[in-house]
Amino acid sequence: MIQPISLGATLYVPADRTDLLQIATGGKYPHLRSVIFCLEDAVSEASVPTALENLRLLVTQLAVMDEAAQTRPIILVRPRHAAMLRVITSMAGADQIAGFVLPKITAETLDEYMDALQSDEHCIMPTIETREAFDSEAMKALRSKLLPIKDRVTLVRIGGNDLLRTIGGRRSKNRTIYDGPMSSVIANLVTTFVPYGFSLSAAVCDNFVDLDLLQEEVELDIDHGIFTKSAIHPNQIELIxxxxxxxxxxxxxxxxxLDSKAPAVFSINGAMMEPATHTDWAKNIITRSEIFGTLSVSAKILSSA
Known part of the structure; x- marks a missing residue:
């Protein structure tokens, strides 16, 4: 099972490109932790045969390069529909794919994709990006469908641009996704899924030039308890x-x-610490430090209470 936070910035890459192998082996973007080779919205209908052939060639090549596996990003694939998923999972070398990003998932469409999976070795990442996202009962129904297969669900992805499309909108170039109608939607998805053991992936930031805006948005993602983010440009990877x-x-x-000898309540630098309520936060901090490292800021225990 993939640890969701280990995905980091997940780069979307159209599968009709000619450099899939360089990306998949870590040569092109050395800091990339995970990649989605997309055969859905990022690929035109006319380019689908090329994208499928590229993917077929890629997994065949990767299958004979296992010695380089430790340096590779986690490889995910986003199929166009369930029938395409069935084709991909039947490819020789499909075991080189860690999992599948399932597009436009609802409680009604999930079964079709699950039936198309040829084995249980692949994880899934359902993407919420249809108008059902605005219906709390529909999201509860999807959660109920996902709970019995939770061990296969690495995380639930938020398709911000598609959600905005359903209301005739698009991302502002100068504001975060939280400065508009998606703020309440994302908050509702967090409260619907996260307390039940699901992780979420944050939506892309369309502006890949204004890195200050991206930083602000990632900080807001973290405030919402979301610790992995889709990226559309390699410029975004290192900052995320x-x-x-x-x-x-x-x-x-x-x-x-997390200290076994910690008092029930104590303070550090004027902030209350309470192991009974802050343990999950603390474990997440430890994991983030192990994966991404630490910044240099001093702190000291001031008092206990």
Missing amino acids: HNVYKVSTEELISARAI
Whole structure:
């Protein structure tokens, strides 16, 4: 099972490109932790045969390059529909694919995709990007369908641009996705799925030039408990990973909370620490520090209470 936070910035790559092998083996983007080779919206109908052949060639090549597996990003594939998923899973070398990003998933469409999977070795990442996202009962119905197969669900992806399309909108170039109608939708998805053990992946930021805006948005993702993000441009990868680093102060707090000898309530730098309620946060901080590293900020335990 893939640890969701380990995905980091997941780069979307149209599968009709000619450099899939360089990307999949880590040569083109060395800091890339995960990649989605997309055969859905990112590929025109006319280019689908080329994309499928590219993918077939890629997994065949990867199958004889296992010695390089440790340096590869996690490889995911987004099929166009369930019938295409069936074709992909039957390819020789399909075991080189870690999992599948399932597009436009609802409680009604999920079964068709699950039936198309040829084995249980692949994880799935259902994507919420249809008008059902605005219907809390529809999202609860999807959650109910996912719960029995939760061990296969690495995370649930949020398709921000498709959701905006359903209301005739698009991302603002100068504002985060939280500065508009998607803010309440994302908050509702968090409260619908996360308390039941599902992780979420944050929507892409369309502006890949304004890195200050991207940083602000990733910080807001974290405030919503979302710790992996779709990326549409390699410029975004390193910044997203940098924002996922934890401060020394956070790390000190986390270790103190997880200390078996910690008091029930204590303070660090004027903030209350309570192991009974902050343990999950602390474990997440430790994991982020192990994967992405730490920033240099000092902190000290001031008092206990």
